[in-house]
Amino acid sequence: MNTPNPSASIESPGSTTDAYVQIRGLHTVLGDKVLFDGVDLDIPRGKITAIMGPSGTGKTTLLRHITGQLAADAGEIRVDDKDVPRLSRKQLFDLREGIGYLFQNSALLTDFSVFENVAFPLRQHLRLPEEIVRNIVLTRLQAVGLRGAAELMPAELSGGMARRVALARAMIRDPGLMIYDEPFVGLDPIALNQVLKLIRTLNDTLGITSILVAHEFAAVRRAADHVYLIAGGKVAAHGHPDELAERDSPWTRQFFGGEADGPVPFEYPARDYAVDLGFPAGAP
Amino acid sequence: MSGSRRHSMIGDALAQVGAAGLFLFAILAAMPKSVRHFRETLRQIWFVGAMSLVIIMTCGLFVGMVLSLQLYYTLAKFGGTAALGTVVALSLFRELGPVVTALLFAGRAGTSMTAEIGLMRATDQLSAMEMMAVDPLAYVVAPRFIAGIVAMPLLACVFNALGILGAHAVGVSWLGLDNGTFWGNMSSNVEVWSDLVNGVWKSAAFGAVIALIATFQGYTTPPTSEGVAYATTRTVVSSSIVVLALDFVMTAFLM
């Protein structure tokens, strides 16, 4: 009776207890563009979930919904069993203290050294003795291999190093949820592998739930446990990356195969070509 | 066509003013939280105040010198050169000190506030703070706003002091006015509260307005390099206009 049924929890990754983030019926219109038209999504606890999709499908917007930076037009968003759209600003800030967020462009504070950047969340929220702050920051910098760069300024770092510093800062307070917004963009293969390895190690050793937004399927395939493919305002496909790569749907074929034309059109919607060129419509 | 365009321009301007007003309320609401960021406020006073000292002192000296020179020749026509010190001090304390300092402050400190915050917006630093559960209004904007209010009157006082010294150098050392007449006449005609301190209030108000415009422009700039460039220009243009308009209103009510 009391023994949990292991197969049940594996069979239903979408159940409330197992999902760290749960999204139901998400609708968002930005300007006159429909970004999300009924998106349902579950981010399982303790796993790395990748969210993929063509540029402009609103993956970053989705992350902003999850962290409560942007209100959706309709739909339910629950993070760690908290109803995000209904949280007060104070509660939202409390929630965010448990979320680490790695920005696309690292977003290090230009006025502060690497050390102070990583120490920033600690200094802002906790009153710790300088000794302890120093130890925590140095262990985190050591984890990303940049303890030696502690006194450098952000302007002196390469893109890959900045990304790793931002990673150290994002995880300084042991978040329950890590969000990586395109962590591989603009990195050379070496730096990409370093970041990829860090994400995987962090997840395995600390049991953090991770959301990974990325374009690079090869990298995602090595890191993620679960992939959501979002296109046309809906979840086009989801599942284990290997399984998804095998699946034969027009979306997955185009996206993972990198075909120029398909469900994601090559051409921007336009008037009839002939009309635009000045010929009468329907002329031969 | 042009009518509707003008209509939308007026609408845009009104919307901007309204948004800036709401932004002011947001800053004031974030004020209590920014008490924790006292150090950051000090740092901003250093950046906007102490870093503007050189330009303020140089300009103050020259304004005082040229004012002295111009007024000397004008007063000489009426045989009233004895009033030189008085006239220089009154025009500096009541008008030129606060206004010229404000215009210089907008150009020197206002633009750097806008560019700095705009760049923080463009490089996601503000969002990063939001995500680290740090309110950018309390950590970034409010300290700069307070720094503007604190630094401006101090800078205006330095400007005035240098202006008086410049006027003294030209009037007494160069044009040969009597030293005692210069100071004596000045001190018996200039009132502390109605002349000097009113100017200080004025400059504090200008500091608040410039800091509000500069932080607002930076905070709401489109996150592109072009957007930041435009926002910096708009900071100088709008704060110059608002300072001069506010100067008229305050002068009419205060004095």
Next chain:
Amino acid sequence: MTQPRRSFQVGTGLFILLGFAALAYLATQTTSVANYTEGDSYTLKAKFSNIGQLKQRAPVKLAGVRIGSVKSIALDPQSLEALVTIGIDTRFKDIPDDSGAAIFTSGLLGDQYVGVQPGGSPVAFKDGDEFILTQSSMQLEDLIGKFLVSGDTPKKPANAATPTTDDVEPAAKNP
């Protein structure tokens, strides 16, 4: 990290100090506060039929040297004259009690001050005493009027001019 943080704090402190120093300098050097630094003083009263543009805190001078300032100006309801209260620095306590007070203008456009002309009495003024001899402010209009009238006098009988010079009469006594 503590090093740069300390240095800007010190710098900010210095800047604020400099600003307040400038304010204090201006307040004490260029404004009427400069005239408050008199220390102890005793008060004298003087009645004038017309004080002209005399203002509170205007200087009081004897032989051109500043010895005090105007404390207050009021209208005496009985005599309908201006009652001017003057504060004299206690350093100048031997001013004869028959001295006169007059309102002068420094220069053509300058401001007005109270000039004290010492008398010859062996008794000095005490706190609260009143000047007996006073001379009102010289009004520019009166001056012009007097000039015009005196320019006319050779053609007219002398007593025709007397009513108009009534107000200026005491001025003739006190050069």
